[in-house]
Amino acid sequence: MTDFHQSTRGKPRVALVTCADRAALEADDRLVLGPLAERGVLAVPAVWDDPTVDWAGYDLVVLRSPWDYILRPDEFVAWAAGVPRLANPADVVRWNTDKRYLDELAAAGVPTVPTGWVLPGRPWRPPAERGEYVVKPAVSAGSQDTGRYDLADPHHRDLAEAHVRRLGAAGRVAMVQPYLTAVDTEGETALLFLAGPHGPAFSHAIRKGPMLAGPDEGVADHHRPEEITARTATAAQLAVAERTLAAVPGGSGRLLYARVDLIPGPDGTPVLVELELTEPSLFLGYADGAPDRLADAIVTHLSRGGA
The missing domain is CATH 3.30.1490 (Dna Ligase; domain 1)
Incomplete structure (x- = not known):
């Protein structure tokens, strides 16, 4: 039997945090519900700014798709700081929601796109x-x-x-x-890491096709349709991802998930575009076993008391 923190109500209860526009979760996130149920974990969606939610009543609170926070980032960061047993942790959320973290990673030796x-x-x-x-x-x-x-x-x-x-x-x-022009041919590679017994472990990778078609004039959609396909990560990409995770303040061992987004730089070597630790799409539907690996990662965090 799995040894993890047990709610006084019986099954461990996990909140999957979303926003009002996606109150039933993204389809990709719903893929983890069955594997969690198989592991004796009750997972339910919860809207982050719903004042009726008792966050302390959950054994773990997992950020998934609270994507409307971007116009209220201070409110969101303050909310995260008040949630016990949050994954990823509130201090990681505070650091990662503002992309000026790229300067810190660059200073730590991570190859990043100049910003x-x-x-x-x-x-x-x-x-x-x-x-x-x-x-x-x-x-x-x-x-x-x-x-x-x-x-x-x-x-x-x-x-x-x-x-x-x-x-x-x-x-x-x-x-x-x-603009890194390699994205037009090679695309962007997202490497997904999920918590394991010894820290984040590589799970799978996907390719995202180019999306930006031109200027943002504030009036109309100027993006191409998102094209996602499975991808095999290279040794060079994995090396940059590992270096990136090693530079996360407070250590990467506390992370439930991480997504490292890379594009080839002018010389063809991968450079970091974004490190997604707050609410990244995990693309569970693009890799065999990925929903089970996320369920195992959540169980791992429950075994640590949500830490």
Whole structure:
């Protein structure tokens, strides 16, 4: 029999945290419900900003799809700090929700895409260098409020400036990165890690096709449909992912899950685009056994008392 913390009500109870728009969970997240039930764990969806939820009544609270927090990040971080037995932990959430963590990882030796930051109210002019750049908010989910600009085009330069001003006017920090053109051919690789007895263990990888088709003018969808396929991770990608996880403040051993997003840099070697530790899609449906591995990871955390 599995030895894990047992709720006084019988079966261990796990909350899978979502948002009101996805109150029944994403289809991918629902794949873990059966494997958890097989392991004697009752898992239920719970909306993060629902004031009627008793978070202390759960043996573990697992962040999954609370994706509407991006316009209320301070409220979300404060909520996380008040939730006992949260996975991933609240201090990880506070650090990871703002993509300025990329500077810390770069300082720790992780190869990352070069990133500039524009604080609200600060002036910004596009770089003099030609080439394509991406502008997006430092707190974001998916590709919302993200645009791709060809700085050889004067109109695109104007649109990039307007994008940064629009973010600043909303009190949001803007981030500016060179567009890594390898994404158009090689795509982006997401490496998924799930908790094991000795820390995060590699589970599976997927390929995401290019999504950004052009500028974000704040009025219409400018993204291509998301294309996801299974992918075999290379040794070089795994090495960068391991180096990234080793640099997580407080250690990676506390993590229930991690997603490391990589794109080939100009020389073809993988560079980190994002480290997703708060509410990443885990793409459970793209790898045999992935729902079971997540269920085992949750059981592992329950055995630690939710720590």
